[in-house]
Amino acid sequence: MFSHKRADFGEDFLFGAATAAYQIEGGQTDGRGSSIWDTFSTTPGNVHNSETGKFACDHYNRWPEDLDLLADGGFDAYRFSFAWPRLIPEGVGQVNQKGVDFYDRLIDGMLERGLKPFATLYHWDLPSALQDKGGWLNRDIADWFADYAVMVHKNFGDRLETTATINEPWCVAFLSHMLGVHAPGYRDIRAAARASHHVLLAHGTAINALRAEGGKNLGIVCNFEVAQGATGKPEDMGAARLWDGIFNRWYLDGLFKGKYPSDVLAHFAPHMPDDFADDMAVVSTPIDWFGVNYYTRGLYEHAPERGAFPLRKVDGPLEKTAIGWEIFPEGLEEILTRISADYTDIPLYVTENGMAEIEGTDDPRRIAYYNGHLGAVLAAQKRGADVRGYFGWSLLDNYEWAEGYDKRFGLVHVDYKTQKRTPKSSYRAFQSLLTGANRSR
Numbered sequence: 001m002f003s004h005k006r007a008d009f010g011e012d013f014l015f016g017a018a019t020a021a022y023q024i025e026g027g028q029t030d031g032r033g034s035s036i037w038d039t040f041s042t043t044p045g046n047v048h049n050s051e052t053g054k055f056a057c058d059h060y061n062r063w064p065e066d067l068d069l070l071a072d073g074g075f076d077a078y079r080f081s082f083a084w085p086r087l088i089p090e091g092v093g094q095v096n097q098k099g100v101d102f103y104d105r106l107i108d109g110m111l112e113r114g115l116k117p118f119a120t121l122y123h124w125d126l127p128s129a130l131q132d133k134g135g136w137l138n139r140d141i142a143d144w145f146a147d148y149a150v151m152v153h154k155n156f157g158d159r160l161e162t163t164a165t166i167n168e169p170w171c172v173a174f175l176s177h178m179l180g181v182h183a184p185g186y187r188d189i190r191a192a193a194r195a196s197h198h199v200l201l202a203h204g205t206a207i208n209a210l211r212a213e214g215g216k217n218l219g220i221v222c223n224f225e226v227a228q229g230a231t232g233k234p235e236d237m238g239a240a241r242l243w244d245g246i247f248n249r250w251y252l253d254g255l256f257k258g259k260y261p262s263d264v265l266a267h268f269a270p271h272m273p274d275d276f277a278d279d280m281a282v283v284s285t286p287i288d289w290f291g292v293n294y295y296t297r298g299l300y301e302h303a304p305e306r307g308a309f310p311l312r313k314v315d316g317p318l319e320k321t322a323i324g325w326e327i328f329p330e331g332l333e334e335i336l337t338r339i340s341a342d343y344t345d346i347p348l349y350v351t352e353n354g355m356a357e358i359e360g361t362d363d364p365r366r367i368a369y370y371n372g373h374l375g376a377v378l379a380a381q382k383r384g385a386d387v388r389g390y391f392g393w394s395l396l397d398n399y400e401w402a403e404g405y406d407k408r409f410g411l412v413h414v415d416y417k418t419q420k421r422t423p424k425s426s427y428r429a430f431q432s433l434l435t436g437a438n439r440s441r
């Protein structure tokens with residue numbers, strides 16, 4: 001079990017678990033439109049075994065059982081995402097009432113169980129119809145996204161505890177337009193530069209539109225990695241600094257300082273949208289809270305042959321998870337204290353943290369992983385970081401994007417043939433921390 005007590009985190013500290021629509025819902029029916037992940041995943045070579053989210057965890061039908069698991073676990077909150085194509089199948093215009101009805105039932109189900117709804121508006125499943133118009137490369141996406149955000153607010157805003165605009169703008173932009181690992185699968189610095197700006201412009205435009213509608217408790221969720229030099233050589237330390245700029249400071253500086261870091265801009269500048277500097281007041285529109293997703297650190301070395309960004313990640317010596325990420329809980333303490341010391345004093349939530357295993361329901365490594373990272377949260381709080389909550393990734397084993405279904409992050413095991421849910425020992429560890437007992441309904 002964990003070596004911490006719930007009271008250690010503070011009286012109002014919230015514990016939750018997190019998921020995302022495309023990874024768990026399935027339910028490609030009832031008027032849901034196509035998303036870029038439906039097309040990307042069915043394109044050979046993009047996803048392990050060409051696996052798709054077509055069925056996933058069948059959460060579209062099994063959501064009562066999944067909410068019961070959260071309540072039985074003693075969790076206070078549930079971080080979930082709306083599927084834009086389920087609510088507005090073409091991305092703009094006509095609303096799908098069956099989609100509205102689904103999320104109505106889901107959110108009411110949370111409230112009935114005493115679970116606070118922490119909503120994410122966009123967790124990567126862009127409507128294909130908007131991709132047809134250029135997607136994140138088209139500046140108009142800021143208005144498309146703001147209109148979608150207002151639609152969500154008008155239908156559900158009165159019941160949401162918090163609303164995050166975007167999950168992980170780095171993944172939306174750089175991972176998906178520079179590295180080509182996620183949908184839409186671009187490998188193009190010009191696409192990456194423009195998406196890296198438009199995703200933050202869309203965030204700020206939506207925040208302003210939501211404020212105009214009386215929106216409260218608005219934020220964004222960014223992912224962070226501690227970047228360290230593979231050696232102490234200046235060129236390797238420089239590579240780590242540049243990666244810190246690409247992964248962390250582009251978003252922190254843009255959102256909280258209203259300017260992009262000059263070291264990254266030096267690479268992006270020839271490809272940025274005209275007059276992007278005029279948008280920075282919108283990009284840095286004040287928010288109420290900030291979500292921090294953290295999993296691991298990275299070691300980087302100088303790699304002059306790598307063109308646009310002359311760096312390369314190298315394999316580190318620490319214990320790794322099944323997805324190959326080093327286990328480095330100190331990094332979470334470092335990130336939380338850095339953000340609160342250098343960028344903002346608004347409340348922080350750890351909105352994702354967790355690890356992948358390949359199989360099994362007895363998961364002592366995952367218990368140790370969570371225990372270490374919960375300790376990092378306590379250490380960051382002691383150093384002045386205003387951390388208000390922590391969400392384990394993930395409630396369920398689910399569709400792990402380009403990795404397909406092999407890499408399992410769930411506190412609850414899912415047998416995808418039968419859709420049977422089985423709490424793992426890590427779920428029991430949280431249940432014991434949160435309720436003082438190990439019990440199941």
Ligand SMILES: CO[C@H](O)c1c[n+]2c([nH]1)[C@H](O)[C@@H](O)[C@H](O)[C@H]2CO
Pocket residue numbers: 020023167168171223224293294295352393399400401409
């Ligand atoms: C690149 O790592 C990111 O911080 C990150 C890790 N994760 C994420 N972002 C996403 O938000 C989730 O949808 C993933 O399932 C989860 C596990 O891979």
